[in-house]
Amino acid sequence: MSASTLRIALVGNPNCGKTALFNQLTGGRQKVANYAGVTVERKEGRFTAPSGRVLQILDLPGTYSFDAASPDEQITRDVLEGNYPGEAAPDLIICVADATNLRLHLRFVLEVKRLGRPVVLALNMMDTARRRGIVIDVPELQRRLGVPVVETVAVKRGGAQALIERVDGEMPTAAPVQPDDADSRTDLHAQVRELLTATVTMPRATAEIDDALDRWALHPVFGLAILAAVMFLVFQAVYAAGKPMSDLIGGGFGWLGEHVAALMPAGPLQSLVANGLFGGLGTVLGFLPEILVLFLFILTLEESGYLPRAAFLLDRLMLSVGLTGRSFIPLLSSFACAIPGIMGTRSIQDPRDRLATILIAPLMTCSARLPVYALLIGAFIPIRYVFGVFNLQGIVLFSLYLVGILGAMAVGWVMKRVRRDKSEHALLMELPSYRMPKLRDVAIGLYERGAIFLKRLTGVILGLTVLMWFISTFPSPPAGATGPAINYSFAGYIGRGLQYIFAPIGFNWQISLALIPAFAARETAVAALATVYLVGGEAAGGLGHALAGQISLASALSLLVWFAYAPQCMSTLAVIRRETNSWRNVAISFGYMFGMAYAASFIVYQVTRMLT
Amino acid sequence: MKPPVRLSELPKGAPAVVDRVHDAHAADPIAQRLRDLGFVDGEPVRVVAVGPLGADPLLIQIGSTRFALRRSEAQRVTVRQEAA
Numbered sequence: 001m002s003a004s005t006l007r008i009a010l011v012g013n014p015n016c017g018k019t020a021l022f023n024q025l026t027g028g029r030q031k032v033a034n035y036a037g038v039t040v041e042r043k044e045g046r047f048t049a050p051s052g053r054v055l056q057i058l059d060l061p062g063t064y065s066f067d068a069a070s071p072d073e074q075i076t077r078d079v080l081e082g083n084y085p086g087e088a089a090p091d092l093i094i095c096v097a098d099a100t101n102l103r104l105h106l107r108f109v110l111e112v113k114r115l116g117r118p119v120v121l122a123l124n125m126m127d128t129a130r131r132r133g134i135v136i137d138v139p140e141l142q143r144r145l146g147v148p149v150v151e152t153v154a155v156k157r158g159g160a161q162a163l164i165e166r167v168d169g170e171m172p173t174a175a176p177v178q179p180d181d182a183d184s185r186t187d188l189h190a191q192v193r194e195l196l197t198a199t200v201t202m203p204r205a206t207a208e209i210d211d212a213l214d215r216w217a218l219h220p221v222f223g224l225a226i227l228a229a230v231m232f233l234v235f236q237a238v239y240a241a242g243k244p245m246s247d248l249i250g251g252g253f254g255w256l257g258e259h260v261a262a263l264m265p266a267g268p269l270q271s272l273v274a275n276g277l278f279g280g281l282g283t284v285l286g287f288l289p290e291i292l293v294l295f296l297f298i299l300t301l302e303e304s305g306y307l308p309r310a311a312f313l314l315d316r317l318m319l320s321v322g323l324t325g326r327s328f329i330p331l332l333s334s335f336a337c338a339i340p341g342i343m344g345t346r347s348i349q350d351p352r353d354r355l356a357t358i359l360i361a362p363l364m365t366c367s368a369r370l371p372v373y374a375l376l377i378g379a380f381i382p383i384r385y386v387f388g389v390f391n392l393q394g395i396v397l398f399s400l401y402l403v404g405i406l407g408a409m410a411v412g413w414v415m416k417r418v419r420r421d422k423s424e425h426a427l428l429m430e431l432p433s434y435r436m437p438k439l440r441d442v443a444i445g446l447y448e449r450g451a452i453f454l455k456r457l458t459g460v461i462l463g464l465t466v467l468m469w470f471i472s473t474f475p476s477p478p479a480g481a482t483g484p485a486i487n488y489s490f491a492g493y494i495g496r497g498l499q500y501i502f503a504p505i506g507f508n509w510q511i512s513l514a515l516i517p518a519f520a521a522r523e524t525a526v527a528a529l530a531t532v533y534l535v536g537g538e539a540a541g542g543l544g545h546a547l548a549g550q551i552s553l554a555s556a557l558s559l560l561v562w563f564a565y566a567p568q569c570m571s572t573l574a575v576i577r578r579e580t581n582s583w584r585n586v587a588i589s590f591g592y593m594f595g596m597a598y599a600a601s602f603i604v605y606q607v608t609r610m611l612t
Numbered sequence: 613m614k615p616p617v618r619l620s621e622l623p624k625g626a627p628a629v630v631d632r633v634h635d636a637h638a639a640d641p642i643a644q645r646l647r648d649l650g651f652v653d654g655e656p657v658r659v660v661a662v663g664p665l666g667a668d669p670l671l672i673q674i675g676s677t678r679f680a681l682r683r684s685e686a687q688r689v690t691v692r693q694e695a696a
Contacts, residue, residue, distance in 0.1 A: 067645070103676055186647075210678075211660075214660070214678075218671060221664075315669050424642060428685060429679065
């Protein structure tokens with residue numbers, strides 16, 4: 001069996017260091033995809049053993065028990081049992097256990113052993129175990145378990161050497177298959193206790209450093225203060241580091257488009273390249289820095305063990321609106337942009353909680369809404385001081401953020417009441433030991449996120465951007481036309497059609513028209529309004545001035561509220577489609593946000609009209 | 613030996629051992645999961661910390677593992693406090 005490929009499955013409890021071990025074994029040579037029909041990640045890698053044999057490793061989702069509580073765990077079980085369609089049963093199972101947490105992890109090892117397949121146990125984090133004075137009688141453990149046991153340190157170079165040698169060697173014999181029922185489950189705990197008494201001595205159940213850190217991190221006052229500081233840092237970083245880079249990329253592609261276009265003869269093809277293609281690429285790639293910055297923090301916080309602590313502190317608050325503590329960070333990052341936020345919901349294991357978070361995320365006021373807010377507030381809200389200190393413009397901007405948050409809370413509350421599945425979903429979250437994040441693991445995670453985004457979304461977003469360009473450009477204006485070209489295009493017709501729908505909320509046809517390109521990216525609404533209103537070049541006083549003369553205060557306020565709630569950005573909808581694998585969820589998002597925006601704008605428009 | 617109390621009523625820091633996990637309803641998956649995670653008769657258990665709002669969730673130390681449990685989850689577990 002020299003040149004044959006050996007299929008290996010890597011399993012273990014969550015937080016056993018399995019992913020670090022997988023990275024150590026395979027390096028960057030990994031393929032990440034989804035299991036068909038679900039959003040559980042399938043990670044596969046390969047490496048060549050010293051014997052020349054190719055080892056193909058499947059990193060299965062972290063699992064506490066075969067009595068599956070989530071789609072992740074169900075997949076782990078099905079794959080190991082050889083019952084997963086299209087996935088061959090593994091030749092060998094590497095079961096990873098944290099040497100500092102054997103009371104929990106050994107039970108799963110016993111469960112895996114009962115499958116009756118060849119198993120090797122990797123006792124991981126042996127360095128930490130030694131440091132904490134934990135002594136494990138490995139030969140005795142191996143004898144009692146009846147499976148080969150090797151020590152590993154996944155985060156150290158060469159720390160998996162013993163494992164590679166063992167896996168490359170003679171195939172271990174499988175234990176007999178044993179039934180899986182309630183009685184034998186209770187039995188497993190008794191067996192674990194017996195094993196621990198015979199083979200493990202622990203001077204202390206927990207690491208002193210964890211206890212000390214948790215006294216601060218989970219303190220009702222200091223803990224919240226630390227959390228607020230961490231959140232502030234994340235939010236600032238996404239805004240301050242991600243946003244300028246995003247703008248730079250967007251601007252860079254605009255510039256590139258112009259220069260490439262200059263080399264081409266004037267005409268529709270030139271416009272397609274400059275505006276459609278390069279504009280679209282700028283939009284797509286522009287999201288990348290924000291996504292990478294956010295995930296740098298999410299991965300670091302997750303690896304370090306802080307993320308579950310943050311979830312612990314915020315769980316009660318989030319539960320009151322039908323979410324979970326883990327929803328908080330994705331929602332916070334949605335203030336910069338909903339796209340990384342929605343991708344960040346991957347850290348929520350429970351599918352129902354994850355979907356609820358995804359549906360709410362676009363209501364957070366993202367940075368792309370700011371240019372629209374700034375334009376309309378500047379044009380319509382006078383600079384006046386309330387109580388002598390508060391700038392009225394600032395108050396309106398703050399209110400718009402608040403409107404988004406309150407709307408999200410209301411939606412969460414309503415979702416909790418209308419959903420069919422009202423069963424209790426557990427928190428039951430492990431708070432792992434604090435760990436120093438490893439550069440390699442964070443880097444590989446970042447690379448994967450970036451690649452997923454580019455691979456899965458570039459096509460969709462680019463396609464939609466080109467479509468938007470098409471309907472805003474064709475048909476061309478007739479000879480002798482005086483208005484801006486967009487007025488004669490399909491978008492112009494659609495805008496004029498839409499005004500009948502939008503008249504009750506105070507939008508004239510120009511505004512309705514501007515909403516069409518804004519669907520590609522919210523910030524383009526400003527440019528579109530400029531195009532429509534600035535007939536024949538720059539109007540005196542700029543766009544704000546032009547707007548103030550042409551639309552009423554009621555319409556302006558209505559438009560502001562519309563942007564707070566409306567399903568405005570197609571990239572977000574595309575991400576929802578990708579992350580939930582369902583058009584139904586896209587329809588639900590679009591539908592509820594449209595309805596909510598329409599209702600809120602209607603109220604604002606009608607009330608303001610009555611008052612002014 | 614005092615009579616068993618619910619884990620959700622155990623004072624912070626007080627040492628206790630698990631009595632058993634009760635099903636809140638028939639075939640309660642949360643109760644089963646608690647048992648799988650090691651909440652079985654005789655296992656030492658302790659409330660390490662509580663959440664800042666309404667003292668919820670609870671941070672439970674069992675064996676060498678810390679789990680965050682909401683009060684509704686911790687209510688399923690009864691514990692025995694060693695005689696003081």
